[in-house]
Amino acid sequence: DSGVTQTPKHLITATGQRVTLRCSPRSGDLSVYWYQQSLDQGLQFLIQYYNGEERAKGNILERFSAQQFPDLHSELNLSSLELGDSALYFCASSPGTGKDEQYFGPGTRLTVT
Amino acid sequence: GEDVEQSLFLSVREGDSSVINCTYTDSSSTYLYWYKQEPGAGLQLLTYIFSNMDMKQDQRLTVLLNKKDKHLSLRIADTQTGDSAIYFCAESMGNYGQNFVFGPGTRLSVLP
Numbered sequence: 001d002s003g004v005t006q007t008p009k010h011l012i013t014a015t016g017q018r019v020t021l022r023c024s025p026r027s028g029d030l031s032v033y034w035y036q037q038s039l040d041q042g043l044q045f046l047i048q049y050y051n052g053e054e055r056a057k058g059n060i061l062e063r064f065s066a067q068q069f070p071d072l073h074s075e076l077n078l079s080s081l082e083l084g085d086s087a088l089y090f091c092a093s094s095p096g097t098g099k100d101e102q103y104f105g106p107g108t109r110l111t112v113t
Numbered sequence: 114g115e116d117v118e119q120s121l122f123l124s125v126r127e128g129d130s131s132v133i134n135c136t137y138t139d140s141s142s143t144y145l146y147w148y149k150q151e152p153g154a155g156l157q158l159l160t161y162i163f164s165n166m167d168m169k170q171d172q173r174l175t176v177l178l179n180k181k182d183k184h185l186s187l188r189i190a191d192t193q194t195g196d197s198a199i200y201f202c203a204e205s206m207g208n209y210g211q212n213f214v215f216g217p218g219t220r221l222s223v224l225p
Contacts, residue, residue: 004155042217044215057212105155106155
C-alpha cells in the first residue's frame with residue numbers, strides 16, 4: 001500500500017459525459033501527478049500540481065482539467081468523453097517537486113461506452 | 114521532439130542477468146528513471162540517474178547512461194521470478210516542475 005488513494009476504482013460512462021476522478025496523496029506529500037495508461041498511447045504524463053499550483057503539463061487534452069485543493073487532494077475532470085479516453089488513470093504523489101520518488105495509487109479504470 | 118524507445122519483450126532464465134535498454138531523444142533531460150509495474154498495480158520507482166552521471170548501482174540493479182548516444186540501460190543481476198513485470202524507462206525535464214515522458218515499457222518474463 002503506497003498511501004495514495006484513488007476513487008472510484010472503476011467507472012463506466014457513456015460518450016459525451018463528464019466524470020471526476022479523485023486522488024488523496026500520501027500524508028505530507030505536496031506534489032500530485034496524473035497519468036493516463038492505455039494500450040494505444042502507453043503511459044502518458046498529464047499534469048503535476050505542487051501545493052495547489054500547476055507545475056508541469058504533459059499531454060493533457062483541453063477537455064481535461066485538474067486542480068489541487070488546500071487539503072492537497074486532487075481531482076481530474078474529464079469532459080465530453082470519447083471512446084478513446086478509456087484508460088487507467090493513475091495518480092502519484094511525492095514530497096517535493098524535484099527528483100523525489102513518486103508513490104503511485106492503484107488507479108481508476110475508466111470505460112467509456 | 115520527445116521520444117523514448119524500448120524493446121517490448123525480454124525473456125531470461127532465473128538466475129541470469131537481465132539487461133533492458135532504452136533510448137531517448139531529448140538531450141536536455143534532467144533525470145532518467147526506471148519504473149516497474151506488476152500486473153494490476155501502479156508504477157514503482159526502481160532507480161533514477163541524474164543526467165551528468167554515467168553509472169549508478171543499487172543492490173542488484175545497475176543503471177548505465179551513455180549521454181552521447183542517449184542510451185540508458187538497466188541491468189538486473191540474479192534475476193528472480195518476482196522480477197517478472199513491465200519496466201518503463203522515463204525521462205524528465207525541468208527543475209521547477211517535472212514533465213515526464215515514458216517509454217512503451219519492456220515486458221520481462223523470467224523463466225524457471
